[in-house]
Amino acid sequence: MTIEANLNIFAIVPAAGTGSRMKSNLPKQYITINQKTVLEHTLNKLSYIKNINSITVAISPDDEFYQDLKIENPKIQTVYGGNSRAISVLNALNSLNTDTKKKPDWVLVHDAARPLVCPDDINKLINLAISKQKGGILACKVKDTIKKSVGKMQLDCVSETVSREFLWQAMTPQIFKFEQLHQALSDALTQNIDITDEASAMEWAGFEVMLVAGRSDNIKITTPEDLQLANFYLSQKKSKLE
Numbered sequence: 001m002t003i004e005a006n007l008n009i010f011a012i013v014p015a016a017g018t019g020s021r022m023k024s025n026l027p028k029q030y031i032t033i034n035q036k037t038v039l040e041h042t043l044n045k046l047s048y049i050k051n052i053n054s055i056t057v058a059i060s061p062d063d064e065f066y067q068d069l070k071i072e073n074p075k076i077q078t079v080y081g082g083n084s085r086a087i088s089v090l091n092a093l094n095s096l097n098t099d100t101k102k103k104p105d106w107v108l109v110h111d112a113a114r115p116l117v118c119p120d121d122i123n124k125l126i127n128l129a130i131s132k133q134k135g136g137i138l139a140c141k142v143k144d145t146i147k148k149s150v151g152k153m154q155l156d157c158v159s160e161t162v163s164r165e166f167l168w169q170a171m172t173p174q175i176f177k178f179e180q181l182h183q184a185l186s187d188a189l190t191q192n193i194d195i196t197d198e199a200s201a202m203e204w205a206g207f208e209v210m211l212v213a214g215r216s217d218n219i220k221i222t223t224p225e226d227l228q229l230a231n232f233y234l235s236q237k238k239s240k241l242e
């Protein structure tokens with residue numbers, strides 16, 4: 001299905017985190033794997049998506065690394081993020097909410113920390129959102145047995161095994177109509193609702209959110225072992241491209 005040529009899809013890339021769980025002296029989005037930083041890999045993937053007219057990267061006000069990247073794509077701009085991923089995304093949405101230029105019809109939010117995303121999955125998500133006129137997220141069905149813990153501080157134990165029948169792991173990108181997401185996220189944060197992804201703000205606001213099956217190797221680089229896995233996957237994909 002071809003998307004209307006004049007459709008305005010803008011991407012937001014939250015990249016203002018500190019990567020504390022990575023236990024690195026570099027914010028994880030600036031760690032180099034396969035000759036590029038994690039953020040550059042992610043931006044390259046988004047640059048393959050022809051229907052994305054603009055990419056806004058939310059960076060920390062204290063960021064001293066972004067300026068050294070070789071970003072040549074004129075579609076890419078930066079905005080200052082905030083103290084949470086949700087605030088970083090809201091700051092980016094606010095920067096797009098101006099009268100001086102055409103506002104986006106749709107906004108697609110993708111974590112800087114997910115460099116392995118498959119462009120075909122992004123296009124699948126976009127095509128479904130446009131054809132169904134409904135927001136959605138890339139996600140993958142839970143494959144393992146899920147245990148709920150008792151919550152002990154030391155040597156926690158199982159309290160129950162949870163049915164995985166209807167459980168999915170949310171990933172990104174997450175795509176929504178710009179005005180709806182802007183309003184929902186702003187209202188949710190004003191009411192101190194705990195928002196860890198854009199979908200949770202939209203769910204809270206009463207919108208249905210599509211679950212679109214994506215590749216499970218679209219991992220979020222979070223802890224050190226994720227880097228080795230990402231390196232492996234990127235080297236595999238690179239060899240396929242050559």
Ligand SMILES: Nc1ccn([C@@H]2O[C@H](COP(=O)(O)OP(=O)(O)OP(=O)(O)O)[C@@H](O)[C@H]2O)c(=O)n1
Binds near residue numbers: 017021022082086220
């Ligand atoms: N205040 C924040 C926090 C996170 N992020 C971004 O949101 C994405 C996913 O968040 P997460 O994996 O939690 O990153 P960090 O918050 O950096 O990691 P940690 O929780 O380990 O500190 C990352 O690309 C991160 O840069 C952001 O833009 N602004």
Ligand SMILES: C[C@](O)(CO)[C@H](O)COP(=O)(O)O
Binds near residue numbers: 111169172197
């Ligand atoms: C948005 C997200 O990638 C969905 O899985 C994830 O929630 C972001 O990571 P965080 O640790 O929750 O900030």
